[in-house]
Amino acid sequence: MVLSLLSHSTFITTHTSLLFHCPYRHRHPPHHLKLRRHISVTSAVSNNSTSSNSQNQPRTLFPGGYKRPQIKVPALVLQLNPQDVLDNRNDVLSLIDDAVSKNWIGIVVLNDGGDASGGKMYEAARLLKEVIGGRAYLLLSERVDIAAAVNASGVLLSDQGLPAIVARNTMMDTKFESVVLPLVARNVQTPVAAENASNSEGADFLIYDIDEMKSLDEVVNAVFGRIKIPIFIMTDSFKNEKLFSEASRLMKAGASGLVISLNELKLLSDDVLSKIFESVILSNKRQHEKLPYLGDKLRTNDASNGSLVKKGVVGFVNLEDKVQQLMETERSVLTEAIDVIQRAAPLTDEVSLLVDAVLQLDEPFLLVIVGEFNSGKSTFINALLGEKYLQDGVVPTTNEITFLRYSDLDSNEEQRCERHPDGQFVCYLPAPILKEMIIVDTPGTNVILQRQQRLTEEFVPRADLLIFVISADRPLTESEVTFLRYTQQWKKKVVFVLNKSDIYQNATELEEAILFIKENAKRLLNTEHVTLYPVSARAALRAKLLASSNVDEKNEKQSIDHAHHRTSGFYDLEEFLFSFLDGSTSTGIERIKLKLETPIRIAEQLLTACQMLTMQDYQQAKKDLKSVNELLGSVKDYAQKLESESILWKRKTLSLIDDTKTRATKLTESTLVISNFDIVTTYVFRGNGGALMPAASVIQNDIIGPALSEAQKLLGDYVTWLQSNNAREGRSYLESFMKRWPSVVSTENLEELETDKFWGRKYELSREAIESFNAAAASKLFDQEVREAFLGSFGGLGAAGLSASLLTSVLPTTLEDLLALGLCSAGGLLAISKFPARRQLVVDKVKRTADALGRELEEAMQKDLVETKESLENFVKLIGKPYQDLAQQRLESLLATQEKLTSMESTIKTLQIEIQNLHKS
Numbered sequence: 001m002v003l004s005l006l007s008h009s010t011f012i013t014t015h016t017s018l019l020f021h022c023p024y025r026h027r028h029p030p031h032h033l034k035l036r037r038h039i040s041v042t043s044a045v046s047n048n049s050t051s052s053n054s055q056n057q058p059r060t061l062f063p064g065g066y067k068r069p070q071i072k073v074p075a076l077v078l079q080l081n082p083q084d085v086l087d088n089r090n091d092v093l094s095l096i097d098d099a100v101s102k103n104w105i106g107i108v109v110l111n112d113g114g115d116a117s118g119g120k121m122y123e124a125a126r127l128l129k130e131v132i133g134g135r136a137y138l139l140l141s142e143r144v145d146i147a148a149a150v151n152a153s154g155v156l157l158s159d160q161g162l163p164a165i166v167a168r169n170t171m172m173d174t175k176f177e178s179v180v181l182p183l184v185a186r187n188v189q190t191p192v193a194a195e196n197a198s199n200s201e202g203a204d205f206l207i208y209d210i211d212e213m214k215s216l217d218e219v220v221n222a223v224f225g226r227i228k229i230p231i232f233i234m235t236d237s238f239k240n241e242k243l244f245s246e247a248s249r250l251m252k253a254g255a256s257g258l259v260i261s262l263n264e265l266k267l268l269s270d271d272v273l274s275k276i277f278e279s280v281i282l283s284n285k286r287q288h289e290k291l292p293y294l295g296d297k298l299r300t301n302d303a304s305n306g307s308l309v310k311k312g313v314v315g316f317v318n319l320e321d322k323v324q325q326l327m328e329t330e331r332s333v334l335t336e337a338i339d340v341i342q343r344a345a346p347l348t349d350e351v352s353l354l355v356d357a358v359l360q361l362d363e364p365f366l367l368v369i370v371g372e373f374n375s376g377k378s379t380f381i382n383a384l385l386g387e388k389y390l391q392d393g394v395v396p397t398t399n400e401i402t403f404l405r406y407s408d409l410d411s412n413e414e415q416r417c418e419r420h421p422d423g424q425f426v427c428y429l430p431a432p433i434l435k436e437m438i439i440v441d442t443p444g445t446n447v448i449l450q451r452q453q454r455l456t457e458e459f460v461p462r463a464d465l466l467i468f469v470i471s472a473d474r475p476l477t478e479s480e481v482t483f484l485r486y487t488q489q490w491k492k493k494v495v496f497v498l499n500k501s502d503i504y505q506n507a508t509e510l511e512e513a514i515l516f517i518k519e520n521a522k523r524l525l526n527t528e529h530v531t532l533y534p535v536s537a538r539a540a541l542r543a544k545l546l547a548s549s550n551v552d553e554k555n556e557k558q559s560i561d562h563a564h565h566r567t568s569g570f571y572d573l574e575e576f577l578f579s580f581l582d583g584s585t586s587t588g589i590e591r592i593k594l595k596l597e598t599p600i601r602i603a604e605q606l607l608t609a610c611q612m613l614t615m616q617d618y619q620q621a622k623k624d625l626k627s628v629n630e631l632l633g634s635v636k637d638y639a640q641k642l643e644s645e646s647i648l649w650k651r652k653t654l655s656l657i658d659d660t661k662t663r664a665t666k667l668t669e670s671t672l673v674i675s676n677f678d679i680v681t682t683y684v685f686r687g688n689g690g691a692l693m694p695a696a697s698v699i700q701n702d703i704i705g706p707a708l709s710e711a712q713k714l715l716g717d718y719v720t721w722l723q724s725n726n727a728r729e730g731r732s733y734l735e736s737f738m739k740r741w742p743s744v745v746s747t748e749n750l751e752e753l754e755t756d757k758f759w760g761r762k763y764e765l766s767r768e769a770i771e772s773f774n775a776a777a778a779s780k781l782f783d784q785e786v787r788e789a790f791l792g793s794f795g796g797l798g799a800a801g802l803s804a805s806l807l808t809s810v811l812p813t814t815l816e817d818l819l820a821l822g823l824c825s826a827g828g829l830l831a832i833s834k835f836p837a838r839r840q841l842v843v844d845k846v847k848r849t850a851d852a853l854g855r856e857l858e859e860a861m862q863k864d865l866v867e868t869k870e871s872l873e874n875f876v877k878l879i880g881k882p883y884q885d886l887a888q889q890r891l892e893s894l895l896a897t898q899e900k901l902t903s904m905e906s907t908i909k910t911l912q913i914e915i916q917n918l919h920k921s
């Protein structure tokens with residue numbers, strides 16, 4: 001299950017919420033716009049890090065921070081001047097709309113037009129943006145400021161223009177809510193400039209200006225093969241009649257497309273264009289090479305495009321059929337999207353918005369009336385309905401979202417209002433307009449009661465069209481502006497109603513108010529077309545009521561005439577609404593588009609939010625995995641530390657052995673002296689067996705005995721040191737894991753981990769080694785060696801020879817021994833001359849025995865050390881493994897989620913384009 005780890009109840013649980021951008025967030029808790037869910041997050045570094053992350057929301061979620069816009073290739077880039085747009089706007093915009101809808105044009109570049117003022121460029125850009133929508137990218141030449149102001153997709157910089165990074169950062173600063181990087185393209189004329197722009201600058205695509213077609217070969221060789229970003233070719237040398245062949249040639253050679261002017265666009269027939277594109281798609285290998293760079297998404301896009309097309313969008317003659325088909329496609333795509341969203345963020349509350357919106361696809365259009373309290377919403381709705389169905393008044397009257405639906409009641413029947421189990425308040429009224437649409441009355445937006453305000457805000461995403469009622473006595477208040485901005489987060493279409501316009505003294509006052517609202521709304525909504533109707537809802541209602549009442553004819557006529565002049569705006573608005581309901585008009589198609597787009601926009605927002613959450617989780621999971629790996633890896637450091645500390649223990653042990661060796665050697669040397677008459681005679685005559693001789697007793701009692709017990713103690717301490725070190729480290733690892741990931745290293749799991757084996761383990765080879773060294777046996781051996789040395793030398797001499805050695809009692813050294821013996825007994829000389837060698841043999845034997853013991857101990861100590869280290873490593877691996885596996889799985893599942901979200905976004909985008917092209921069917 002995707003994010004299954006997140007639901008692991010015993011993980012550290014942090015409440016994380018992700019906000020859609022909400023203008024009210026500083027004023028009250030924006031609970032309505034939270035993507036609420038509980039995320040169980042693990043943090044190895046700090047358990048608090050996640051909660052603080054969630055508070056400082058990252059600006060983005062995509063690797064490297066932002067999502068890169070994808071450039072469709074092959075495509076045409078249309079480059080035009082502001083004046084081109086402004087001079088003949090309707091024709092030009094419709095031409096562009098057409099070309100964009102057919103997918104010929106992927107990018108529109110608006111030049112700064114040389115002497116064109118910023119104002120003109122801004123105006124032209126807004127018009128273009130409006131007509132293009134999300135179907136193609138709009139880039140402005142050089143003017144980063146205007147690009148940011150009109151929310152264009154990016155900028156085209158000249159060869160000498162701003163550095164790409166500066167342009168990108170400037171745009172990003174102004175588009176802080178966007179997770180899509182602005183596009184930065186560069187105009188180049190030479191291969192070197194092209195390479196610089198693509199490599200070091202990081203431009204997204206290039207427009208290559210070729211002076212002469214003859215330099216094409218140079219460009220092909222030096223540029224196309226080496227530069228990976230899309231390159232669109234611009235040249236004056238296209239001859240219209242030859243355009244097709246030249247364009248095909250260039251694109252087959254590797255160009256991503258051509259830059260064309262408005263005039264060229266006018267001349268290019270669909271036929272020519274489709275031939276160019278087909279020939280390129282069929283034969284251009286570079287196209288395929290580019291796909292990996294452009295990302296899998298493009299391929300998915302194409303695939304989903306194809307699938308949408310296959311599903312029958314193309315080929316419908318009848319708009320209704322097409323709408324029906326689109327709706328079905330949309331329903332199935334969105335049902336899948338709901339599934340993807342629920343899996344990606346299981347506790348997302350807002351998914352219900354999408355569920356509702358999908359269910360409502362079949363429902364009539366949702367016309368939602370919003371506005372501040374007391375602006376006249378209820379009166380306005382009553383006027384639309386032609387009856388005083390709703391209460392009006394100066395105190396806030398609407399506390400609930402109220403759906404007004406059509407019902408076939410006869411006029412005598414009571415109107416029926418009921419609260420539905422899902423919390424909706426629905427009133428069934430017999431007003432004819434409700435046959436075509438559902439009107440939704442909402443609580444005023446600046447009410448002191450926050451609940452009502454939130455209700456309205458929450459409802460905004462579901463609206464197909466917002467009627468924003470502004471009261472003439474306070475046109476565009478600050479809170480209205482804030483609310484308006486918020487509606488744009490959901491990209492809602494807004495129609496303004498300036499109500500109570502009867503309070504203006506004269507037409508000039510009214511005109512001024514209209515101008516003021518329109519100008520400000522244009523800026524706020526970033527659109528050229530602001531629809532505003534000045535009305536007097538009260539007068540319109542009165543007129544309608546009068547018309548339907550039984551007053552005498554003369555009065556009636558007077559009243560209606562009187563009302564008419566005050567309510568003409570209202571009739572215009574009604575006309576607009578009726579044309580809106582008529583699918584055969586352009587506003588009617590607009591309504592269908594809006595209706596179809598409502599769930600799409602919700603899905604878009606939810607998917608973006610899910611991407612953010614998933615990215616946060618992904619980063620966290622990566623940190624977790626890194627941290628568990630580090631923790632596991634740190635055992636090696638510990639082992640190294642243990643190893644180096646153990647050297648001291650070994651040194652101590654070896655030096656003890658060494659001391660003992662020295663003392664034993666000395667004793668041997670001092671014992672094996674001929675002048676030790678007593679000793680010699682005792683050894684020679686006592687014969688084998690019996691108690692140890694004094695020297696051997698000294699060896700046993702004074703040298704080996706104490707040394708052994710000292711060594712035993714030392715090695716005992718060493719073993720304890722190893723064990724306690726291991727126990728301490730093991731426990732500390734266990735605590736670390738338990739503290740950070742209590743669910744994984746739970747006490748229950750521990751039993752399974754058989755930690756007893758770890759804790760109960762003893763490392764005692766060294767102690768065993770020393771204990772197996774037998775002091776008595778060693779002393780006995782020494783005794784024998786000494787005796788053999790004496791016997792071998794003196795055994796055959798007899799008493800005479802031996803007595804001669806009396807002389808030597810005063811002579812301390814071996815040489816003197818020999819000299820003395822030589823003088824006294826020439827016959828003994830030969831026998832005795834071998835004595836020093838024998839003595840040396842004994843000494844060497846003592847040394848060898850000591851050295852062997854030293855080596856044995858050292859080896860045993862090393863083995864104990866290695867076992868200790870291994871057992872700790874195994875233990876840590878054992879307790880860390882479940883988490884390591886889990887963290888790894890989590891990472892993989894989050895990656896899979898990201899892929900699904902991205903592919904869903906792509907499918908939805910394609911669908912959205914289909915919807916936006918609806919008017920072209």
Ligand SMILES: Nc1nc2c(ncn2[C@@H]2O[C@H](COP(=O)(O)OP(=O)(O)OP(=O)(O)O)[C@@H](O)[C@H]2O)c(=O)[nH]1
Nearest residue numbers: 373374375376377378379392393396397444537538
């Ligand atoms: N002068 C004038 N007053 C109007 C007009 N329309 C409504 N009013 C008055 O404005 C006040 C508020 O009208 P409502 O229709 O209750 O306003 P509302 O926006 O529905 O109020 P809430 O539901 O409380 O948010 C009432 O006293 C209406 O009579 C109009 O066109 N002209």
